[in-house]
Amino acid sequence: MPHRTGHSAAMGDTTHTRAGLFYGIGAYTLWGVLPLYLHLLKDVPPAQVLSHRVLWSLLLLAAVILASRRLRPLLAVARGRVLAMLAASAALIAVNWFVYIWAVDNAHLVEASLGYFINPLVNVALGMLLLGERLDRLQGAAIGLAGIGVLILALSGGGAIWISLSLALSFGFYGLIRKVAAIDALGGLTVETAILAPLALGVLLYAGGNGTGAFGRDGTMDMLLILAGPVTAAPLLMFAAGAKRLRYTTMGLLQFIAPTLQFLEAVLVYHEPIRPAQLATFALIWIGCGLYAWSSVAAARRVTAA
Numbered sequence: 001m002p003h004r005t006g007h008s009a010a011m012g013d014t015t016h017t018r019a020g021l022f023y024g025i026g027a028y029t030l031w032g033v034l035p036l037y038l039h040l041l042k043d044v045p046p047a048q049v050l051s052h053r054v055l056w057s058l059l060l061l062a063a064v065i066l067a068s069r070r071l072r073p074l075l076a077v078a079r080g081r082v083l084a085m086l087a088a089s090a091a092l093i094a095v096n097w098f099v100y101i102w103a104v105d106n107a108h109l110v111e112a113s114l115g116y117f118i119n120p121l122v123n124v125a126l127g128m129l130l131l132g133e134r135l136d137r138l139q140g141a142a143i144g145l146a147g148i149g150v151l152i153l154a155l156s157g158g159g160a161i162w163i164s165l166s167l168a169l170s171f172g173f174y175g176l177i178r179k180v181a182a183i184d185a186l187g188g189l190t191v192e193t194a195i196l197a198p199l200a201l202g203v204l205l206y207a208g209g210n211g212t213g214a215f216g217r218d219g220t221m222d223m224l225l226i227l228a229g230p231v232t233a234a235p236l237l238m239f240a241a242g243a244k245r246l247r248y249t250t251m252g253l254l255q256f257i258a259p260t261l262q263f264l265e266a267v268l269v270y271h272e273p274i275r276p277a278q279l280a281t282f283a284l285i286w287i288g289c290g291l292y293a294w295s296s297v298a299a300a301r302r303v304t305a306a
Contacts, residue, residue, distance in 0.1 A: 020245025024254045027238035032261025037231055038104040040224055044214040046101040048207055051200035053097060056229025058193040065190055074187045085181040090192035092174040099166045110272050111160045113262035115167030117285045120255055120292060121146045122172035138295035142288040149284030156277035185240030247300055253293050
């Protein structure tokens with residue numbers, strides 16, 4: 001009888017992990033192919049694309065909140081310090097989304113993918129500096145190599161390193177705030193989009209008033225803009241579901257899927273040029289990411305062995 005119970009528990013853990021991998025890989029794959037969707041909106045000003053992402057996401061998330069009867073608990077949590085933190089995280093994710101949309105529209109997807117390669121190393125650095133987390137030697141070497149790569153790109157001139165740094169830092173600090181804010185992923189994203197909604201609505205009303213609004217002119221474009229809601233919310237919700245089922249280190253390894261896909265799209269689909277300084281930077285970042293991944297796997301094995 002105990003043998004059956006143990007076997008059932010093992011099967012349950014395996015199913016739990018498989019579901020987590022499905023959600024995690026799905027989330028980062030959707031983020032990785034996001035440029036293909038945004039490229040279809042290249043004729044829409046980035047501020048309008050961002051505004052549609054906010055408003056249609058809010059409608060979708062509000063429907064999920066109401067259907068799951070979570071509105072009252074959400075209102076009870078989203079106040080005071082938590083609300084102030086979500087206002088800051090909303091500003092950071094808005095900056096991140098705007099810069100990313102602008103980068104895709106203006107053929108800077110290489111720099112955008114570089115930003116998301118740097119991001120996990122930024123997370124490690126922020127954890128060390130602000131949360132008191134300790135680095136092992138491999139993680140320290142990974143951050144050092146990434147820093148050298150960024151410095152090479154900065155000193156080489158040209159390019160748009162500000163895109164990479166803006167994306168890495170904004171998403172890094174966004175993740176830091178969401179890590180310490182006492183609210184779940186669905187509730188936090190709903191409050192963030194609600195905070196941004198008045199500004200987003202103002203942008204669209206102003207654009208419509210002066211005749212530059214993209215919505216309402218073409219049925220296909222309208223449908224693409226409406227899809228901004230699920231395109232934005234789906235990977236975030238899948239990420240939250242995966243994070244609950246997988247080790248943090250496993251999610252850390254999966255996050256390299258997205259910038260890898262973005263880089264391949266930039267080179268193979270959109271034929272963006274890559275300068276020697278960028279190649280050197282990517283080489284150092286990839287080595288750094290490899291060290292980071294090796295360190296994460298080794299740490300997970302030590303925990304399992306213990």
